[in-house]
Amino acid sequence: xxxxxxLNHIKLNRGKSxxxxxxxxxxxxxxxxxxNEEIILDAQTLKAIEDLLxxxxxxxxxxxxxxxxxxxxxxxxxxxxxxxxxxxxRALVSEIIKKIGFKPNPQARALAFRRSFLIGxxxxxxxxxxxxxxxxxxxxxxxxxxxxxxxxxxxxxxPNLVNEIEDFILMQRLSGIIILPPIxxxxxxxxxxxxxxxxxxxxxARDGAKYDPPIDSNQIVxxxxxxxxxxxxxxxxxxxxxxxxxRGNQIYPSAHERxxxxxxxxxxxxxxxxxxxxxxxxxxxESGYEAANIIxxxxxxxxAIIASNDEMAAxxxxxxxxxxxxxxxxxxxxxxxxxxxxxxxxxxxxxVRLPTRDMAKMAANIVLSPQSEVAKTILFDxxxxxxxxxxxxx
Amino acid sequence: xxxxxxLNHIKLNRGKSxxxxxxxxxxxxxxxxxxNEEIILDAQTLKAIEDLLxxxxxxxxxxxxxxxxxxxxxxxxxxxxxxxxxxxxRALVSEIIKKIGFKPNPQARALAFRRSFLIGxxxxxxxxxxxxxxxxxxxxxxxxxxxxxxxxxxxxxxPNLVNEIEDFILMQRLSGIIILPPIxxxxxxxxxxxxxxxxxxxxxARDGAKYDPPIDSNQIVxxxxxxxxxxxxxxxxxxxxxxxxxRGNQIYPSAHERxxxxxxxxxxxxxxxxxxxxxxxxxxxESGYEAANIIxxxxxxxxAIIASNDEMAAxxxxxxxxxxxxxxxxxxxxxxxxxxxxxxxxxxxxxVRLPTRDMAKMAANIVLSPQSEVAKTILFDxxxxxxxxxxxxx
DNA sequence: CAATAAATAGACACCGGTGTCATTAACAAA
DNA sequence: TTTGTTAATGACACCGGTGTCTATTTATTG
Numbered sequence: 001x002x003x004x005x006x007l008n009h010i011k012l013n014r015g016k017s018x019x020x021x022x023x024x025x026x027x028x029x030x031x032x033x034x035x036n037e038e039i040i041l042d043a044q045t046l047k048a049i050e051d052l053l054x055x056x057x058x059x060x061x062x063x064x065x066x067x068x069x070x071x072x073x074x075x076x077x078x079x080x081x082x083x084x085x086x087x088x089x090r091a092l093v094s095e096i097i098k099k100i101g102f103k104p105n106p107q108a109r110a111l112a113f114r115r116s117f118l119i120g121x122x123x124x125x126x127x128x129x130x131x132x133x134x135x136x137x138x139x140x141x142x143x144x145x146x147x148x149x150x151x152x153x154x155x156x157x158x159p160n161l162v163n164e165i166e167d168f169i170l171m172q173r174l175s176g177i178i179i180l181p182p183i184x185x186x187x188x189x190x191x192x193x194x195x196x197x198x199x200x201x202x203x204x205a206r207d208g209a210k211y212d213p214p215i216d217s218n219q220i221v222x223x224x225x226x227x228x229x230x231x232x233x234x235x236x237x238x239x240x241x242x243x244x245x246x247r248g249n250q251i252y253p254s255a256h257e258r259x260x261x262x263x264x265x266x267x268x269x270x271x272x273x274x275x276x277x278x279x280x281x282x283x284x285x286e287s288g289y290e291a292a293n294i295i296x297x298x299x300x301x302x303x304a305i306i307a308s309n310d311e312m313a314a315x316x317x318x319x320x321x322x323x324x325x326x327x328x329x330x331x332x333x334x335x336x337x338x339x340x341x342x343x344x345x346x347x348x349x350x351x352v353r354l355p356t357r358d359m360a361k362m363a364a365n366i367v368l369s370p371q372s373e374v375a376k377t378i379l380f381d382x383x384x385x386x387x388x389x390x391x392x393x394x
Numbered sequence: 395x396x397x398x399x400x401l402n403h404i405k406l407n408r409g410k411s412x413x414x415x416x417x418x419x420x421x422x423x424x425x426x427x428x429x430n431e432e433i434i435l436d437a438q439t440l441k442a443i444e445d446l447l448x449x450x451x452x453x454x455x456x457x458x459x460x461x462x463x464x465x466x467x468x469x470x471x472x473x474x475x476x477x478x479x480x481x482x483x484r485a486l487v488s489e490i491i492k493k494i495g496f497k498p499n500p501q502a503r504a505l506a507f508r509r510s511f512l513i514g515x516x517x518x519x520x521x522x523x524x525x526x527x528x529x530x531x532x533x534x535x536x537x538x539x540x541x542x543x544x545x546x547x548x549x550x551x552x553p554n555l556v557n558e559i560e561d562f563i564l565m566q567r568l569s570g571i572i573i574l575p576p577i578x579x580x581x582x583x584x585x586x587x588x589x590x591x592x593x594x595x596x597x598x599a600r601d602g603a604k605y606d607p608p609i610d611s612n613q614i615v616x617x618x619x620x621x622x623x624x625x626x627x628x629x630x631x632x633x634x635x636x637x638x639x640x641r642g643n644q645i646y647p648s649a650h651e652r653x654x655x656x657x658x659x660x661x662x663x664x665x666x667x668x669x670x671x672x673x674x675x676x677x678x679x680e681s682g683y684e685a686a687n688i689i690x691x692x693x694x695x696x697x698a699i700i701a702s703n704d705e706m707a708a709x710x711x712x713x714x715x716x717x718x719x720x721x722x723x724x725x726x727x728x729x730x731x732x733x734x735x736x737x738x739x740x741x742x743x744x745x746v747r748l749p750t751r752d753m754a755k756m757a758a759n760i761v762l763s764p765q766s767e768v769a770k771t772i773l774f775d776x777x778x779x780x781x782x783x784x785x786x787x788x
Numbered sequence: 789c790a791a792t793a794a795a796t797a798g799a800c801a802c803c804g805g806t807g808t809c810a811t812t813a814a815c816a817a818a
Numbered sequence: 819t820t821t822g823t824t825a826a827t828g829a830c831a832c833c834g835g836t837g838t839c840t841a842t843t844t845a846t847t848g
Contacts, residue, residue, distance in 0.1 A: 058564055060834060071798045076836060084796055103565050107504035108834035111803045116501055118544075128526040128734065135545055148566060150512075150542045151529060170452055171497050172542060285738050314738040321740045340522065341735055344679050344708040346715045454804060465828045470806060478826055502804035505833045795844070802837080813826070818819100 041095070049099050059102045067100070068093045079104050106146065116173045117147045119367060122165060122189075123180035124156040129339050130356060134180055134203070137360025145368060147175060154183070162188050169196055176367030178360065181205060182252050190215060199371050201363040205254035207377055218366050218376045220359045224254050224336070225261035227352030227382030231306050231334045232265020234350075234384060238392045240304040240332060244277035244295040246288055246316070248308035255283075258308045258336060277302050281312050288312025292319035296331075303393035304332035310339040313349055313389075328391035338385050347388035354382050435489070443493050453496045461494070462487045473498050500540065510567045511541045513761060516559060516583075517574035518550040523734050524750060528574055528597070531754025539762060541569060548577070556582050563590055570761030572754065575599065576646050584609060593765050595757040599648035601771055612760050612770045614753045618648050618730070619655035621746030621776030625700050625728040626659020628744075628778060632786045634698040634726060638671035638689040640682055640710070642702035649677075652702045652730060671696050675706050682706025686713035690725075697787035698726035704733040707743055707783075722785035732779050741782035748776050 041049070048067045052059060061079075065072040070093060077085050078093050096102075110116040121138060125131055131153075138149050152168055154161060169177065177200035183189055184202040193200045194217070201218040202208065208215030235243055245262050248255030259278075266273055277295045281287040288307055295305060296319055307313040313335030317327060325331045327347055335342055338353035359380050366376060435443075442461045446453060455473075459466040464487060471479050472487050490496075504510040515532060519525055525547075532543050546562055548555060563571065571594035577583055578596040587594045588611070595612040596602065602609030629637055639656050642649030653672075660667055671689045675681040682701055689699060690713055701707040707729030711721060719725045721741055729736055732747035753774050760770060 062834080072835080073799080073837090074797060077797090080836085084794095086796065089796085103561065105505070105567075105834050106565060107501050107510055107567065108803090109836075110501035111499070111505055111805085111834080112836040114803070118542075129522040131526055132522040136547065139545075139547065148512075148544045148546075151533075151545055152542075153530065153533065167497065171500060173499075173501065311738065314740075318740040341738060344705065344735060345739070346708075346712040456804080466805080467807090467829085468827060471827090474806085478824095480826060483826080499804050502833090503806075505804080505835085506806040508833070789848105791847085793844100793846070795842100797840100797842075799840080800838090803835085805833085807830105807832080809829090809831105811826100811828075814824085816821100816823080818821075 041099075045096075049096070052100055059100045061102070061104065063100065064093065064097055064102050068096050110173065114173060115175045117175050118150045118172055119147050119176045119178065119364060120150050120152050120169065120172065120174045121178045121180070122152045122154060122168075122183065124154050124183050125180055127337070127339065130337070131180070133356040134178075134360040137357035137362075138178060138364040140357070140361045141364030141368065147368065150174070156183050156186065161186075162192050165189065166192055166196070169198055174198055176200060176364075178203065178363045178367060181254065184219075185215075185253060190217065193217070199367050201366050203359060203363055205252070205257050207379075209377065216375050218371075220363045220366075220378050220380065222254075222354045222359060222380050222382055224257040224352075224354070224382055225264065227336065227354070227384060228258045228261025228306065228308075229265040229268075230261075230382075230384040231336075231350075231352060232262050233268060234386070235304045235306070235332060235334065235390065236265065236269035236271060238332075238390065240302075240393055241271060242274070242277070242300065242302040242304075243271065244279070244292075244298075244302040244305040245273070246279055246281040246291040246295070246305065246307040246312050248312075249282040250280075252283075255308060262306055274300075281308060283309050283311060285311045285315045288315025289318050290315070292316040293323075296320065296323045296325065303330075304334070304390070306334045306336075308336055310335035310337045310341045310349060310351055313351070314341055314345060317345055328389050329394065332390040332393070334384075334390060342385070343387065345389070350387045350390045351385050352382050353385050355380050435493075439490070443490070446494055453494045455496070455498065457494065458487065458491055458496050462490050500542075504567065508567060509569045511569050512544045512566055513541050513570045513572065513758065514544050514546050514563065514566065514568045515572045515574070516546045516548060516562075516577065518548050518577050519574055521731070521733065524731070525574070527750040528572075528754040531751035531756075532572060532758040534751070534755045535758030535762065541762065544568070550577050550580070555580075556586050559583065560586055560590070563592055568592055570594065570758075572597065572757045572761060575648065578613075579609075579647060584611065587611070593761050595760050597753060597757055599646070599651050601773075603771065610769050612765075614757045614760075614772050614774065616648075616748045616753060616774050616776055618651040618746075618748070618776055619658065621730065621748070621778060622652045622655025622700065622702075623659040623662075624655075624776075624778040625730075625744075625746060626656050627662060628780070629698045629700070629726060629728065629784065630659065630663035630665060632726075632784065634696075634787055635665060636668070636671070636694065636696040636698075637665065638673070638686075638692075638696040638699040639667070640673055640675040640685040640689070640699065640701040640706050642706075643676040644674075646677075649702060656700055668694075671699075675702060677703050677705060679705045679709045682709025683712050684709070686710040687716075690714065690717045690719065697724075698728070698784070700728045700730075702730055704729035704731045704736050704743060704745055707745070708735055708739060711739060722783050723788065726784040726787070728778075728784060736779070737781065739783070744781045744784045745779050746776050747779050749774050 045067060052063055061072045061075050064075045070089060075093055078090050106117050119142060123131060135149060142149060177198055179200060180203050184204050201220060203220045205222050205224045207221050208219050247259055263273060277298055279291040279294050281291045288311060292305060292315055305316050307316055313333050316333050320327050320331050327333055335349045335351035338351045342349040342351045362378055439461060446457055455466045455469050458469045469487055472484050500511050513536060517525060529543065536543055571592055573594060574597050578598050595614060597614045599616050599618045601615050602613050641653055657667060671692055673685040673688050675685045682705060686699060686709055689696060699710050701710055707727050710727050714721055714725050721727055729743045729745035732745045736743040736745045756772055
């Protein structure tokens with residue numbers, strides 16, 4: 001076991017002659033460490049650490065520097081894992097940093113780096129569970145990186161939305177931005193983000209490259225289509241021949257993707273879509289209720305309904321109840337989102353789950369990592385969660 | 395209409411003699427403004443502003459200072475609404491600040507002020523809607539104050555919870571903290587907050603002063619009791635004589651308060667509580683389901699059940715369904731929280747609403763305002779939301 | 789072994805504000 | 819007019835880090 005003695009204790013800003021003296025004494029004291037070195041600090045250093053810890057203020061980089069006997073720039077290099085630091089120096093200073101519990105001040109770093117180590121999450125989404133899952137996912141990725149999450153819900157209809165968000169980003173000097181649907185499709189906002197030169201990731205239900213004009217940015221895409229296709233296939237497999245569909249709000253890409261999945265599933269079983277039971281909705285409970293009323297009043301009532309989200313599926317439950325239909329015996333229902341609502345409905349709702357939290361985590365990781373030139377698109381599959389709201393038709 | 399000319403354009407850090415010259419020329423140029431003064435800048439200043447706006451970087455306090463011809467300290471005073479600034483100076487500099495769109499850099503201020511203008515929200519709460527409402531309420535209060543919200547969900551069972559939160563607070567130098575239940579009752583955490591000397595507000599369902607030992611801190615208290623009492627009174631009024639109750643998790647004060655409200659309501663109608671239908675739950679859907687099964691299997695089945703939250707009320711729906719009981723005809727149900735679930739259940743659930751968002755807004759306002767010595771307690775009443783899950787017994 | 793290059797460390801200015809204290813201006817009282 | 823007092827302003831250090839450039843060691847090479 002070898003020792004690394006602390007370098008020395010002289011003041012900073014010393015003159016040249018002093019500097020030379022230091023180097024000499026240093027040479028004498030120091031012993032080169034092997035692997036698995038153990039750092040042992042001398043009594044004087046331990047005393048200095050002790051004294052410092054009495055102090056109520058949290059230690060600064062200057063404290064570390066003076067105790068270690070190096071310049072604060074060297075400490076800075078070690079904090080930031082920069083190159084060109086001798087491994088012994090690094091080991092010693094790291095030890096002292098740990099001993100005195102030094103944590104670099106984020107505001108000071110922010111000032112010097114010209115960015116805040118804050119990640120902003122911008123959204124206007126009514127689904128609380130979705131938003132919370134996204135926050136949790138981002139925090140999963142941020143943990144231990146020294147970054148924090150600043151949430152910024154907004155109103156997509158506010159006239160000065162773009163300006164407001166610009167102020168937010170510029171003032172806070174955000175290190176990165178994650179933007180959730182539906183405003184992740186807002187062209188003006190995306191133009192702003194491109195202009196501001198802040199790393200950002202869009203979360204969406206459809207690949208931006210497929211738009212016209214295409215959106216060229218990092219994005220996390222949930223493949224909503226797959227899940228809806230699985231739902232349709234599931235219903236067809238257990239014997240349903242006539243299946244109603246309630247669409248989402250058409251301004252969201254997700255609505256188109258989900259319906260496309262539904263159609264794809266039907267196509268596999270050569271079932272034709274009947275426009276009379278393919279009804280518009282807007283993702284709200286009420287619209288689901290109304291759409292279900294239309295579908296269930298059809299002279300050739302379907303034996304199953306797929307709703308484009310769980311809210312609307314809950315509306316189907318209400319309409320079924322009023323039509324005297326029992327779920328799943330008289331009517332099978334499938335939702336989308338696997339919201340907290342789904343398992344709590346009676347009977348529990350079969351639905352499609354998106355890996356929301358994982359998507360957000362991935363988004364944050366991309367924002368944190370050094371940006372490559374080409375925009376990344378990462379796809380996440382959705383999948384079907386079977387519960388008790390579907391059954392073979394009678 | 396009178397004019398305020400800009401003071402002058404000399405460089406900062408000028409010598410004394412220069413300084414005198416400035417003052418003289420200033421006297422000649424300046425005209426005292428009346429109320430409703432209109433600020434007119436001279437051509438030279440406008441040119442300087444023009445030049446600055448070409449620059450891509452956001453303007454700094456030095457830019458404002460040099461254009462206005464005052465020191466940056468004076469600009470600082472104006473930003474912070476300090477005293478001892480001549481009203482003309484203030485008007486002029488404010489005008490220039492507006493013209494060039496100067497926004498003080500929060501990180502620089504944070505460094506100098508030794509606090510970050512970030513408000514932390516600390517919680518471990520599974521109810522997404524509750525959390526999101528709290529966030530929205532806090533943001534309502536923060537808007538326009540230059541503060542931002544940093545969210546910090548955590549795990550109440552983590553062994554190093556206190557240390558982790560201490561690091562969070564100290565490193566980020568939070569300007570204030572809002573802490574949500576249930577961890578707003580955690581004694582260790584509260585001890586930490588007291589020790590750290592950061593303004594914080596607890597949100598809770600029971601007045602901390604009533605604890606033993608009492609908690610002495612700013613707090614926003616929801617009076618859960620009132621709402622439950624109203625629920626019990628409502629059921630009694632429409633004729634229910636035998637009412638079941640499902641308790642919440644007893645580690646939360648809310649559980650006690652809600653049950654106390656229930657008992658108070660019964661007492662008003664001289665209804666006695668039967669311990670056989672006063673069943674434990676833990677706020678989860680499953681526990682509600684199981685408790686309801688116990689209650690509904692009672693030989694003397696009650697005609698109504700009050701559940702301590704909506705989740706458990708949804709569990710009651712499931713149990714009722716399985717017992718072949720129709721809500722509300724055979725069984726009335728009342729929940730608590732007015733979660734998004736409540737109106738989406740079939741039939742829509744009568745429940746108690748807490749003014750969550752308003753509570754959070756108030757909490758944030760307290761955290762932002764200069765702290766008085768005495769701890770504030772602010773009460774918010776809950777109230778009953780009537781929907782379709784209650785009906786006179788048959 | 790000297791000459792040269794590469795690795796390591798430090799000095800100093802700077803990021804963009806605020807605190808403290810000194811200085812000057814404005815105003816009231818003598 | 820002079821003096822005393824308060825209002826208004828500025829100079830300068832400082833908050834706690836990083837960037838740049840220079841100086842010093844150490845390693846490499848002819």
